[in-house]
Amino acid sequence: xxxEPIKRVSIIVSRGSLDGVYPGxxxxxxxxxxxxxxxxxxxxFGLGALHKKLQNxxxxxxxxxxxxxxxMPLLGMPITMPFPTWxxxxxxxxxxxxxxxxxxxxxxxxxxVGEFVTMIHDAGGEIYACKAAxxxxxxxxxxxxxxxxxxxxVGDFYAKSAGAQIIFT
Amino acid sequence: xxxxxxxxxTIEVDDEGFMLDHTQWNRDIATAIAQQEGIATLTDRHLxxxxxxxxxxxxxGTGPSIRRLTKESGVETKELYALFPGxxxxxxxxxxxxxxxxxxx
Numbered sequence: 578x579x580x581e582p583i584k585r586v587s588i589i590v591s592r593g594s595l596d597g598v599y600p601g602x603x604x605x606x607x608x609x610x611x612x613x614x615x616x617x618x619x620x621x622f623g624l625g626a627l628h629k630k631l632q633n634x635x636x637x638x639x640x641x642x643x644x645x646x647x648x649m650p651l652l653g654m655p656i657t658m659p660f661p662t663w664x665x666x667x668x669x670x671x672x673x674x675x676x677x678x679x680x681x682x683x684x685x686x687x688x689x690v691g692e693f694v695t696m697i698h699d700a701g702g703e704i705y706a707c708k709a710a711x712x713x714x715x716x717x718x719x720x721x722x723x724x725x726x727x728x729x730x731v732g733d734f735y736a737k738s739a740g741a742q743i744i745f746t
Numbered sequence: 747x748x749x750x751x752x753x754x755x756t757i758e759v760d761d762e763g764f765m766l767d768h769t770q771w772n773r774d775i776a777t778a779i780a781q782q783e784g785i786a787t788l789t790d791r792h793l794x795x796x797x798x799x800x801x802x803x804x805x806x807g808t809g810p811s812i813r814r815l816t817k818e819s820g821v822e823t824k825e826l827y828a829l830f831p832g833x834x835x836x837x838x839x840x841x842x843x844x845x846x847x848x849x850x851x
Binding site for chain 2: 606609611687688696700
């Protein structure tokens with residue numbers, strides 16, 4: 578095993594919930610902060626993070642989320658307080674949970690998705706969208722924010738990822 | 747903790763070269779650290795960032811996030827990365843004589 582530092586990361590964002598998108602954004606930004614080259618590849622529902630009309634309205638998935646009690650301390654309740662998964666389906670619960678989390682993130686200086694994508698791009702991070710997913714959702718490049726550098730096929734993705742550590746989120 | 751001689755000064759630093767006592771800092775030390783980090787001269791823009799980081803650190807005990815830094819110092823993200831190539835938050839903190847930034851953002 579060598580201890581050679583990581584020079585480049587290639588991060589795949591495949592999920593479109595708030596909690597599905599942030600880990601990839603934080604890791605890409607963190608890489609740039611450390612002087613590591615970073616590329617983000619958004620595929621399937623992850624493309625929502627790049628869509629002009631969707632990116633700042635992503636939601637926490639509360640239905641079927643067996644760990645929602647983790648968020649209870651944000652409401653001043655104990656972390657062990659049960660949150661039955663069926664409650665996640667009550668109208669408004671996902672929107673409420675999302676708004677609580679967004680407020681907390683703002684306090685922690687974690688930018689909203691749109692601003693975060695711009696920040697990573699300005700920091701030299703590369704932003705790519707997946708061609709197959711674009712075709713599947715009938716999306717055009719114009720539907721996406723201008724930070725998107727290009728739309729890649731799987732082959733292009735591997736070519737751009739040369740020498741990188743690939744991280745799937 | 748190791749002492750490090752830099753130019754005509756001896757400063758206390760941690761294992762990664764961050765100053766342990768920001769009151770030992772002065773502009774000449776900043777210039778000397780910057781040169782070791784590959785920044786030949788500190789321009790007014792570098793110093794704007796460095797001064798903002800010191801001000802935040804002295805007030806709050808921790809350096810600012812990149813987001814706060816760019817929003818409040820007036821130095822935008824692109825410029826920040828150009829000023830401090832290869833890791834702006836860490837490099838600027840080192841030159842500013844403050845502790846390594848603890849945040850993730």
